[in-house]
Amino acid sequence: MTAATNPRPTTVRLQRMVRAYRESAALMAGVELGLFTKIAEGHNTEASLSKAMGVTALHGERIIVACVGLGLVERDGDRLKNAPDVERFLVQGQPGYAGEWMLFTKPDWNEWGRLSEILQNQTPPRADNVKVSEFTVEDARRYHRATYSIGRGAGRLFLRQVDLSGKKHMIDIGGGSGAYCIEAAKLYPDLKASVLDLASVAEVAREFIAENGVSDRVEALACDFNKDAFPQGADVAVMASNLPMYGRDEFRAVVKKTFDALAPGGEFHLVGEALDADRSGPADAALWGLSEAIVNGTGLAHSTADVEGYFAAAGFQDIQTSPFVEGVLQRTSGRKVK
Numbered sequence: 001m002t003a004a005t006n007p008r009p010t011t012v013r014l015q016r017m018v019r020a021y022r023e024s025a026a027l028m029a030g031v032e033l034g035l036f037t038k039i040a041e042g043h044n045t046e047a048s049l050s051k052a053m054g055v056t057a058l059h060g061e062r063i064i065v066a067c068v069g070l071g072l073v074e075r076d077g078d079r080l081k082n083a084p085d086v087e088r089f090l091v092q093g094q095p096g097y098a099g100e101w102m103l104f105t106k107p108d109w110n111e112w113g114r115l116s117e118i119l120q121n122q123t124p125p126r127a128d129n130v131k132v133s134e135f136t137v138e139d140a141r142r143y144h145r146a147t148y149s150i151g152r153g154a155g156r157l158f159l160r161q162v163d164l165s166g167k168k169h170m171i172d173i174g175g176g177s178g179a180y181c182i183e184a185a186k187l188y189p190d191l192k193a194s195v196l197d198l199a200s201v202a203e204v205a206r207e208f209i210a211e212n213g214v215s216d217r218v219e220a221l222a223c224d225f226n227k228d229a230f231p232q233g234a235d236v237a238v239m240a241s242n243l244p245m246y247g248r249d250e251f252r253a254v255v256k257k258t259f260d261a262l263a264p265g266g267e268f269h270l271v272g273e274a275l276d277a278d279r280s281g282p283a284d285a286a287l288w289g290l291s292e293a294i295v296n297g298t299g300l301a302h303s304t305a306d307v308e309g310y311f312a313a314a315g316f317q318d319i320q321t322s323p324f325v326e327g328v329l330q331r332t333s334g335r336k337v338k
């Protein structure tokens with residue numbers, strides 16, 4: 001091989017990665033200081049933006065320059081403007097606002113700083129997931145304000161990919177805020193839906209359901225999906241964004257319980273942060289799996305081949321996987337043949 005096709009390795013990639021936590025911190029600080037919101041409100045010079053954020057001119061210059069360097073904010077002469085994704089998702093008060101989701105994993109921040117120590121812990125994992133199983137209603141409300149800010153869009157994306165015409169009853173396992181059921185009920189006036197989640201979360205889901213005016217057709221039921229029975233006879237089941245939270249045995253059992261609960265002809269869609277079948281990535285799914293070390297639960301990064309295996313073992317047919325959000329989420333579906 002020539003030098004051109006096999007260049008000498010450098011430290012550039014490693015240096016970038018090892019300091020990536022600074023990027024996370026700058027973005028989170030930008031959200032917390034309302035930097036992007038204030039730009040949208042017209043504070044579009046360094047001086048006025050620093051003042052509006054309530055920081056000194058020196059700190060203001062530092063965080064603004066960092067956000068420009070990261071491509072979150074753009075310069076137009078001496079005026080500042082938000083990058084298009086920032087303008088759409090990080091301006092408070094806008095319908096797409098997802099600032100809470102940007103801060104969703106921040107409570108784990110200190111733990112990531114002691115990851116190697118955590119990985120040397122020999123204590124066997126807990127079968128439940130302390131991160132959610134010990135939630136108060138107030139914890140659940142905070143957590144699901146964040147998941148709802150991104151879940152609504154995911155619910156709509158799901159409905160663009162999956163036609164639920166003619167379906168009568170949808171269950172959403174670990175449905176959180178109820179975002180998928182709420183969006184489905186809005187689109188399909190004859191559809192009934194049940195959000196299944198832990199008791200404190202179900203209480204919060206009822207608030208989102210009521211806010212969206214669909215309480216007559218969408219219910220939220222207290223249901224630990226590892227322990228409790230599912231409502232019987234639904235013709236569509238969804239499970240989204242909780243794949244890395246539990247281990248292989250737990251997921252195999254949940255998929256089987258879903259198969260048993262569905263009406264003949266029913267379909268199951270599992271949207272998850274899955275690795276590709278060869279387990280070589282994507283990094284995002286791998287890192288969700290790694291994050292489970294922090295709670296010392298059974299969770300890990302499952303691959304699409306793992307998930308398809310759980311579906312096949314349960315008895316599902318027509319099993320297929322396709323990207324749901326490229327590089328982030330995959331959707332595996334299967335049918336319970338009549």
Ligand SMILES: C[S@@+](CC[C@H](N)C(=O)[O-])C[C@H]1O[C@@H](n2cnc3c(N)ncnc32)[C@H](O)[C@@H]1O
Pocket residue numbers: 129132147148151154173174175176177178179180196197198201223224225226239240241242245
């Ligand atoms: C990241 S949230 C995803 C929520 C929702 N599916 C969405 O996509 O917006 C994961 C959800 O799984 C729920 N969950 C975790 N373990 C559970 C269990 N054992 N039984 C029921 N729900 C559980 C959590 O309470 C939380 O609502």
